[in-house]
Amino acid sequence: MSVLERAGLAALRRIDPETAHGLALAALRSGLAPLPRVPDRPALAVTLGGLRLSNPLGLAAGFDKNAVALAPLMRAGLGWVEVGAATPRPQPGNPRPRLFRLPDDQAAINRFGFNNDGMAAIRDRLAKRPAGGPPVGLNLGANKDSADRAGDFVQVLTTCGPVIDFATVNVSSPNTGGLRDLQARAALTSLLDRVMTARTRLARPVPVFLKIAPDLTDADLSDIAEVALATGVDAIVATNTTAARENLKSASAAQTGGLSGQPLFEKSTRVLARLHALTDGRISLVGVGGIGSAEQAWQKIRAGATALQLYTALSYRGLSLVPEILAGLDAHRAAAGFASLTDATGTGRSDWT
16 A cells, blocks of 8 residues: 555545545546556456456445546456446435444445436446446446336436446345345346346347345345346346444444445355355356455355455555455465466355355
């Protein structure tokens, strides 16, 4: 971590976390935030849902909800970038405060509630992003007061599909009442059938991913795996934030919302490994939740992940975490004797199942 990055992170930690997040995005847009130097590592290239990624490490949705800092994020050494979630109509989300640091746990709790500028504004920004660079996708959401939430996902995909490289159906945020009900078998089948039909109508159909919650039973996961395979989803993202609160030390631990960061690592990795067993490599999996080191990234790969996503750890460690994790992943790969990172996917699944 550079002196400038260390000083910037220290300053941001002294103010309200949501304000700090906005300032971090502003610093990226203005060129004040230092971007890491990330050497090319060919052995880390992977294919996710038909997308060729130069490395597996992606940025999770929520960091840049409104696609306002795409250009610098595309130069930060990430293998792929996801923005959003976007809903058909702009909405303010839940009242502030709605983001809480848990520094003693290296975690965060948010209850944003899909606050965003709406699909039209986000589409226009995505259309203006620089050419080339890593794949950029959009997390699809539904308006809080929508009478047809499945229809909202379809509407956002139809509107933004022409300017993105992939889309993620987010039925797992804990901060929009009733949204997680869409993970039930019948509701999920209906939703994904509609989304996949909408995809076929795009001039350039894009891969569709499904993002699920960590708070699911084995029966739930079995249903989700079967539905994802039957409907032709290209990847499952495991997982979103958790509603659980276990063994937390920070003062803000009692806040409602979705918990992310280090406490989520074990739970999300067990879900990942279970999905890998259920799908037996027939669908790509994305490991997200609690990754803060190269060792944890390696464990996600061995549990069954084809690719990975970061978010909360970046608020504590900065973008210099990206090359650190990639260098460590390459070292783990080489030490284990794998010619490529893909060869390691799922090889440690039994450690988690």
